Amino acid sequence: MAEVKKILCAVDFSDMSSKVADYAQTIAKSMNSSVKVVYVAPSLSQYVGFHVPPTSIENFVGEIVSGAEKTMDIFIQENFSEIDATGQVLTGYAAEEILKYADQENMDMIIMGTHGRKGIDRVLFGSVAEKIVKSAPIPVLTIRP
Numbered sequence: 001m002a003e004v005k006k007i008l009c010a011v012d013f014s015d016m017s018s019k020v021a022d023y024a025q026t027i028a029k030s031m032n033s034s035v036k037v038v039y040v041a042p043s044l045s046q047y048v049g050f051h052v053p054p055t056s057i058e059n060f061v062g063e064i065v066s067g068a069e070k071t072m073d074i075f076i077q078e079n080f081s082e083i084d085a086t087g088q089v090l091t092g093y094a095a096e097e098i099l100k101y102a103d104q105e106n107m108d109m110i111i112m113g114t115h116g117r118k119g120i121d122r123v124l125f126g127s128v129a130e131k132i133v134k135s136a137p138i139p140v141l142t143i144r145p
Contacts, residue, residue: 007035008102010112020113020143021079028083035085040094041065095131110140
């Protein structure tokens with residue numbers, strides 16, 4: 001059987017995130033693995049061309065990241081008490097940042113939720129999970145809501 005020692009658990013802090021965390025913790029316990037919990041905050045860099053000063057955008061993103069780091073600490077305490085888990089807040093486009101981080105940190109598996117978008121929502125917003133499943137060179141476990 002393949003050895004899974006490092007699991008990336010991607011969360012968005014929605015209600016679904018605790019269910020994803022439960023799967024990650026269960027698998028990590030059974031395989032004696034560590035978990036890196038990752039949240040990706042939007043960079044908002046696509047809005048720089050609008051009539052909003054870049055410093056205002058940078059400040060806003062900084063506040064989002066700061067808040068996400070506090071939320072991450074609480075999330076890990078509440079959901080990963082039984083295993084070795086740490087958190088990381090990234091900024092950018094979620095699928096790209098998750099894949100890049102998994103590669104840089106030599107992760108063995110990605111666990112993440114899907115939001116099950118359908119119809120026009122899927123066309124407009126796409127699916128981060130779908131992009132990761134199609135592009136990841138490592139196994140990806142998706143948890144449906």
